[in-house]
Amino acid sequence: MNKVSFVPHSPQSLSSVGLVSMKVAVIGLGYLGATTAVALSLVGHDLIGIDPDQAKVDALRAGRVPFFEPGLDEALAQAQSTGRLAIQAEHTCTSADVDVFLLCVGTPQSRSGMGADLRYLESSIDDLAPYLRADAIVVGKSTVPVGTAEALKGRLATLVAFEPYLSWNPEFLREGTALKDTLTPDRIVIGVDEPHSEALLRQLYQPMADLDIPIVKVDSKTAELVKVAANSFLATKISFINAMAEISEQVGADAVLLAEAIGYDERIGNKFLKTGIGFGGGCLPKDIRAFQACAADLGLEQSVSFLAQVEDINMRRRTRVLDIAREELGDLTNRRVAMLGAAFKPETDDIRDSPAMAVAELLWAAGAHVVVHDPKAVDNVRRMYPNLTVADTLEEAVAHAELVVVGTEWRDYALADSAVLGHLAANKLVIDGRNVLPYRQWQANGWKVIALGRNLEHNPVEVLV
Ligand SMILES: NC(=O)c1ccc[n+]([C@@H]2O[C@H](COP(=O)([O-])OP(=O)(O)OC[C@H]3O[C@@H](n4cnc5c(N)ncnc54)[C@H](O)[C@@H]3O)[C@@H](O)[C@H]2O)c1
Structure with missing residues (x-):
């Protein structure tokens, strides 16, 4: 983690002076993930965005947002000009430097019923496990049924040789105002069950906390429930x-x-x-x-x-x-x-x-x-x-x-x-x-x-x- 002094010249004027920059991987670059990756790099963090959809990766690398979201094209260009936003189709050895993995993959309705299909979350856990450091944290942002964090943590624990950190941080952005909602949300909910994840999430969102945006700390199950x-x-x-x-x-x-x-x-x-x-x-x-x-x-x-x-x-x-x-x-x-x-x-x-x-x-x-x-x-x-x-x-x-x-x-x-x-x-x-x-x-x-x-x-x- 490096000390940086970055004040983004965006209309949101998020002041990140003195921010302790973190290495963050955003997994899944759809409406939620692409916006999150751009916003967090603008406030001074060092981002890797990962999505297996090669067409999406190619578009983002070329500076094109593959969907319409007001202001996001310009913000992407600004983020890319800082050199703090890498976009790739899979993990590379740089993932081993990551402090925070943010899970932003889809959780669509399952084909067989009304429940959520969690297979993309499961595969993103399987993909990141080989790169996870013992002190890095995994944080879900996708919308999920209560109990998902616990189940994913259990899955991750079978893939690594230590007790992994996994918490939930639901997202409330609205398409159409996604960038503003991400940079200056009404509130940030962090669902953590131990102090290490809490400390890193507070560091991640320090620029927002500096703007007096409320950070509501709850346990991971409450966080999952808050969103639904x-x-x-x-x-x-x-x-x-x-x-x-x-x-x-x-x-x-x-x-x-x-x-x-x-x-x-x-x-x-x-x-x-x-x-x-x-x-x-x-x-x-x-x-x-x-x-x-x-x-x-x-x-x-x-x-x-x-x-x-x-x-x-x-x-x-x-x-x-x-x-x-x-x-x-x-x-x-x-x-x-x-x-x-x-x-x-x-x-x-x-x-x-x-x-x-x-x-x-x-x-x-x-x-x-x-x-x-x-x-x-x-x-x-x-x-x-x-x-x-x-x-x-x-x-x-x-x-x-x-x-x-x-x-x-x-x-x-x-x-x-x-x-x-x-x-x-x-x-x-x-x-x-x-x-x-x-x-x-x-x-x-x-x-x-x-x-x-x-x-x-x-x-x-x-x-x-
Ligand atoms: N869209 C919104 O406004 C919004 C707001 C709040 C919360 N959410 C929640 O966020 C989650 C994502 O929603 P979205 O609208 O961004 O979905 P999306 O379909 O636009 O994007 C999901 C992305 O995940 C990628 N993906 C799938 N498997 C992957 C893997 N193993 N590794 C990496 N990437 C993978 C897909 O290629 C896709 O680009 C959902 O749970 C949704 O409910 C969405």
Whole structure:
């Protein structure tokens, strides 16, 4: 470990003067790992990023982030210019110098059930074991079922000739603001069961602690639970307001205004109370499923049985769009539908478990000719949904459409010229699945606007992004 004096010239102005630089290996360079590796090298640590995906390694080495994340390209270039970020496809002898191994590999839903597939974590443990020094620590950042740290530590102990250190440090970054969330998180949770890991993790995060970012020290099991509890709470909040939307639609009330009204109560708060086609992405859906599977394994399925309803509500919002489309157009066979948005949320190209893509698939399965547009995610759509047509521009998507559906709340859609789009569409009908359109302007241009959970007739209030 070397003393360095590095003040990154990034907007975050993390001051790392006097930081004791550590040698850190980030294992897995996806959305989480690539951001973590870049951020930690920017604050002054010496990073090795390892991922077996050669295409990802080649891209990162060439200074290209292999996914869209605002600001990360520039930050990668800055990190590479410091000479403190090496990217490679496998461990080399330099791994023997590593003080902290951060596990950032995927934990997708298992193919055979709702539980998490931990095979990538297991193989990353097997890969690093030959290089692990007795005083180095292994730290999991991936989202996992409670008990994973203990199991991985047991696995590692069979591969090395000493008692290994293994702890958990769950990650809360959000795609779209990942770099900021990593450099200046709301809090850092370190789940440690002995003082050595705690000391090294506090040293790793010294630049953040210097900014008074809270470091919450817990045991490793609590740390594993913190992350799934946080995601379960967020998913529940979204499904709660979407349940209110279901009821509002039935009785002619307006769930967007309801959300505003209850959100002023600071015990409730107005964040994550947006009605629409629900949550998705590479984390929330699989994490609440894995939590249910984990609880069932513990004989505690009742403790989180509400999560099954949270997911049911979420899925019903997707089919609600199909129902509205049928109510409006009748048989959907060969009807042209423009799906505006593919990413699970704006400012990312991530389409894993995306509500917009789920709706697109439902419409396609009902016979519609679905044309998808997204400002950043079209390459992923082309790769993963060869059955759907992809448009490179918003205008191309809307041209000749009999129905337009807003599936992702990109600003481009909120700011789109509804008069121009009205001339291009075959039928001026739009379902706003994200409540982002300035609907009065759209109506003034002749569009019929159906906004999920809203009663536009009786509540003429615009909700603008
Ligand atoms: N994406 C997010 O916003 C986010 C936020 C918080 C937590 N997480 C959690 O972080 C973990 C990773 O998520 P992600 O979105 O970055 O996934 P991802 O699929 O984008 O990246 C995972 C990476 O791990 C690599 N990998 C697989 N096996 C490996 C091995 N043996 N050694 C090294 N690398 C290996 C893959 O090639 C891939 O690049 C998950 O547990 C996720 O739940 C993600």
